[in-house]
Each structure stands twice: as C-alpha cells, then as structure tokens.
Amino acid sequence: MAEQYDYLIVGAGFAGSVLAERLAEDSGKKCLVVDRRGHIAGNAYDEVDQAGILIHKYGPHYFRTNSNKVVDYLSRFTEWHQVSYQVLVWTDGKYWQFPINLNTFEQYLGRPSTTEEMEATLAKWREPISNPKNSEEMVLSQVGRKFYEMFFKNYTRKQWKRDPSQLDASVCGRIPVRTNRDNRFVTDTFQALPQGGYTAMFKKILNHPKITVKLNHDYRQLGQDVTYGHMIYTGMIDEYFNFSEGRLPYRSMRFEPETLPVEYFQPAMQVNYPNDHEYTRVVEIKHATGQKAPVTTIVREYPEDFGPGKEAYYPVPAPDSKALYDKYATKAQGEKGVTFVGRLATYRYYNMDQVVAMALTEYEKLKAR
Numbered sequence: 001m002a003e004q005y006d007y008l009i010v011g012a013g014f015a016g017s018v019l020a021e022r023l024a025e026d027s028g029k030k031c032l033v034v035d036r037r038g039h040i041a042g043n044a045y046d047e048v049d050q051a052g053i054l055i056h057k058y059g060p061h062y063f064r065t066n067s068n069k070v071v072d073y074l075s076r077f078t079e080w081h082q083v084s085y086q087v088l089v090w091t092d093g094k095y096w097q098f099p100i101n102l103n104t105f106e107q108y109l110g111r112p113s114t115t116e117e118m119e120a121t122l123a124k125w126r127e128p129i130s131n132p133k134n135s136e137e138m139v140l141s142q143v144g145r146k147f148y149e150m151f152f153k154n155y156t157r158k159q160w161k162r163d164p165s166q167l168d169a170s171v172c173g174r175i176p177v178r179t180n181r182d183n184r185f186v187t188d189t190f191q192a193l194p195q196g197g198y199t200a201m202f203k204k205i206l207n208h209p210k211i212t213v214k215l216n217h218d219y220r221q222l223g224q225d226v227t228y229g230h231m232i233y234t235g236m237i238d239e240y241f242n243f244s245e246g247r248l249p250y251r252s253m254r255f256e257p258e259t260l261p262v263e264y265f266q267p268a269m270q271v272n273y274p275n276d277h278e279y280t281r282v283v284e285i286k287h288a289t290g291q292k293a294p295v296t297t298i299v300r301e302y303p304e305d306f307g308p309g310k311e312a313y314y315p316v317p318a319p320d321s322k323a324l325y326d327k328y329a330t331k332a333q334g335e336k337g338v339t340f341v342g343r344l345a346t347y348r349y350y351n352m353d354q355v356v357a358m359a360l361t362e363y364e365k366l367k368a369r
C-alpha cells in the first residue's frame with residue numbers, strides 16, 4: 001500500500017527543512033522530505049574531512065542577518081559561534097583589504113590618509129551615472145574605473161562568464177564601499193555560524209516524529225509508492241516544468257579542497273583572486289569556525305558552466321534570465337497543488353536568512369488555507 005503524507009517536500013535545504021519543521025510541529029502535518037543528494041542541509045551542508053577539519057562542502061556559508069525573527073527561529077536548533085567574516089583580495093602581488101575602505105585606499109596611495117581625502121578622491125573618480133542599470137555602471141558610479149578594474153571586473157567575468165555590464169546592478173551592488181576602517185565583510189547585526197555546524201542544526205530541525213526523510217531520491221522516482229495532499233518544491237523551477245519554456249541559465253562551481261601541514265595557510269578566511277589564476281577565491285573556513293588544529297584545509301573555487309552532472313549553484317541575475325523566469329513563474333501560479341519556495345524554485349540570488357524568512361512566510365500562508 002502507498003505511504004500517505006500530508007506534504008511531499010522536495011529538497012532538504014533551508015527552504016524544505018524549515019517548512020517541514022513548521023508543518024510538523026505547529027500544524028501536526030505528516031511530511032515526507034526527499035532529496036536527491038545523499039545528505040540533508042542542501043548547499044549549506046558541512047562535514048568533517050579526512051584531516052578532521054570541518055569544511056563547507058558547497059562553498060563557504062557565512063550566516064548573517066538583520067532579522068530577529070530568523071535568529072529566534074534557528075536558535076531553537078543550535079547555539080551560535082560569533083564571527084566577524086574577513087575577506088582579502090590578492091592582486092598586483094599583494095593582499096588588499098576588502099570590501100574597499102579607508103585601509104584599502106591607504107594601501108593604494110602607499111601612505112596614511114583620511115576619510116575626507118578618500119571621499120574627495122572618490123568624488124573625482126566616480127563616473128556620473130545617476131541610475132546604474134547594470135553591475136559595471138554600479139561600480140563605476142561608486143568608485144570609478146581604477147578600483148573597478150582592480151577588484152571587480154575580472155572577478156565578475158570569471159564568476160559569471162558574463163561582463164558586469166550584462167548583469168543586474170545588484171550583483172556587484174551587494175558589496176559595500178566604505179570610507180571608514182570597518183574591515184567586516186558584511187555589517188548585518190547578527191553574524192555567526194551554528195556552533196556544531198550546519199548539518200548538526202539541520203538534523204535537529206528535521207528530527208520530528210511526523211517528518212520522514214528519504215535521501216538519494218529524486219521525487220519523480222517515488223511514483224505510486226507515495227500519496228500526498230500538497231507538494232512543496234525547492235528545486236530548479238525550469239526542471240519542474242521539463243524545461244518547457246527553455247533552460248534558465250545557472251552557474252556551477254568546482255570545489256577543490258587541499259589539506260596542508262600548517263596551522264593556517266592564508267591571513268584571512270577568504271582571499272579573492274580577481275586577476276590571477278582560474279579560481280575566483282580560496283577559502284580557509286577554520287578562520288571562521290574557530291576550529292583549533294595543527295593542519296588546515298583550504299578550498300579553491302573554480303566557476304564552471306552548468307550542464308549534465310553539474311549542480312546549479314547560482315541563478316544568473318540578468319534581464320534575459322529574469323524574462324525567462326517570469327514565464328515559469330506564471331506557470332507556477334497555475335500549479336494549485338504545489339508551493340514553490342527557495343533559491344532555485346524562485347530563481348533568486350537569496351542568502352540563507354532570506355530563504356528562512358521566505359519559508360516562514362510561506363508556512364503562514366499554508367496554515368491560513
């Protein structure tokens with residue numbers, strides 16, 4: 001006989017897991033969570049490698065948020081390890097402070113400076129673009145061409161295989177420019193990693209008598225074995241519709257870990273390489289997790305085209321992909337038995353906290369039905 005559930009939830013990442021927990025705990029619904037990967041936690045998955053170092057398998061996941069609601073919710077499942085995320089850029093043979101701030105400006109000048117001098121210089125360097133329409137215009141309007149070429153242009157081209165002029169202003173606009181000495185990567189009020197790691201947190205989120213988790217299962221393989229009242233879908237929206245409107249563009253990535261017999265390899269958690277090497281960045285997550293060990297593991301990230309056998313890591317924020325996504329969004333509205341939630345299902349370049357907030361909001365809508 002078929003197994004019966006109230007909800008079939010496709011994907012055990014933040015979107016699927018938070019919705020499963022809310023539906024099970026708050027509404028007493030019986031949920032089946034399926035993921036085609038062999039683990040829970042989606043892209044936030046972390047694991048201890050052979051050298052005993054906790055690594056983020058799908059690229060570094062720096063949790064940060066300004067939402068008390070999101071922090072309060074996740075704090076039911078984890079303690080936190082406070083972090084101030086630090087990023088450097090390697091170019092012209094040395095490390096530079098990043099995001100750009102007064103320290104970066106002083107490095108550039110090769111002498112001490114002031115906020116006033118930096119502001120006056122940027123005012124001269126900035127290109128007069130009042131309403132930036134793409135990422136190139138965004139950066140040129142903030143810092144001018146010199147810093148655009150040093151820090152943004154080639155990094156963005158490597159990462160997205162598109163010129164910044166072909167990407168939404170929000171892609172480079174996410175990165176702040178400061179004229180003070182604030183070296184933090186982001187300024188959100190809450191910046192921390194789950195104390196025991198993401199996977200441990202997800203185990204607690206999904207640990208509920210009304211939640212069943214099936215790994216290594218594509219939901220399309222379930223067939224007649226399972227019946228359910230409603231589906232929550234957190235995978236790629238174009239795949240759900242069998243690419244009927246055409247394929248949405250995504251960027252993929254190859255992560256190459258290397259363990260080294262030193263306590264630390266580099267001076268910060270993340271070093272970006274805009275102008276050297278094929279990889280975009282080297283991440284040494286130990287700086288952020290605070291793990292103490294005599295060896296270290298670094299991960300080099302090589303952006304790749306998305307295709308067969310590759311994971312779709314990034315929706316591409318650009319006008320052409322948005323137009324194609326809108327066609328799928330219209331189709332999704334007609335799927336009455338399905339709720340589309342999360343980064344791939346809504347084709348948005350969302351951070352983890354935004355996905356948690358989105359899942360909590362979707363839960364309230366489902367509850368009200």
Ligand SMILES: Cc1cc2nc3c(=O)[nH]c(=O)nc-3n(C[C@H](O)[C@H](O)[C@H](O)COP(=O)(O)OP(=O)(O)OC[C@H]3O[C@@H](n4cnc5c(N)ncnc54)[C@H](O)[C@@H]3O)c2cc1C
Pocket residue numbers: 010011012013014015016034035036037041042043044058059060061062063064217218219220234235236253313314341342343344350351352353355
């Ligand atoms: C390299 C990288 C770095 C990032 N860094 C940060 C960061 O520093 N800070 C931050 O806040 N956010 C970061 N993010 C974003 C973060 O990963 C996402 O916001 C979050 O993971 C989205 O959760 P989700 O549940 O929507 O999707 P996912 O985590 O992608 O989960 C979707 C799940 O659905 C499963 N699935 C898809 N189709 C099927 C199917 N047909 N059958 C069964 N299962 C299926 C997939 O296997 C996947 O596990 C980063 C993302 C990437 C790729």
